[in-house]
Amino acid sequence: MKEELELYFIMGSQNCQDKDPEEILEQALEAGITMFQLREKGEGAATGQEKRQLAERLQARCRAHSIPFIVNDDVDLAIAIGADGVHIGQTDEAMQQVKKRCPEHFIIGVSAQDTEEAKKAIQDGAHYIGVGPIAATRTKIDAKFPIGLTGLREIRKQVGDFPMVAIGGINQKNAEAVRQAGADGISFISVLTKATDIQKAVNELKMEKVHT
Secondary structure (H helix, E strand, O other): OOOOOOEEEEEOHHHOOOOOHHHHHHHHHHHOOOEEEEOOOOOOOOOHHHHHHHHHHHHHHHHHOOOOEEEEOOHHHHHHHOOOEEEEOOOOOOHHHHHHHOOOOOEEEEEEOOHHHHHHHHHHOOOEEEEOOOOOOOOOOOOOOOOHHHHHHHHHHHHOOOOEEEOOOOOOOOHHHHHHOOOOEEEEOHHHHOOOOHHHHHHHHHHHHHHO
């Protein structure tokens, strides 16, 4: 699980401006991302059948590269298209209910902002936790107050060796520090959706990893 979390790309069509989400994802997959999460939420996001068709197209890209395809929040959609898993937040459907509904092989990730939320997610059966936000981010309008590297270190101390990916405000400048603070992997949105050269952006994130 930890290897899959190393370079965790999150994206929805609303993050792509005038760019093609499929093309962005394809370039990201070729560049070496290790997991992808469809987060189709917020202003301008696709809904209904349009959302499902987008999900199926992006899922096909991930399958071609043997990279896990995760759906954010929408458990019904994840089950319907046979995704690899689902990621839920603290205000989404309860973990126990999600586990009952999902196939046994599903990867279930849970967002956690503090040690209490992290411990509960693990106790409830999460396969990994998404910890953050680490730094301020404009990508998520509803983002909570950053926990910083101090918060990340404290959660790592409390959860032991449990798989943990850092989320929120991560880029090439702070990726190394985030890993050193205890994250098994880093997640990112705008670092790639706004990149003029996606391969270069992923390479820079990988380079940070080499230096740790």
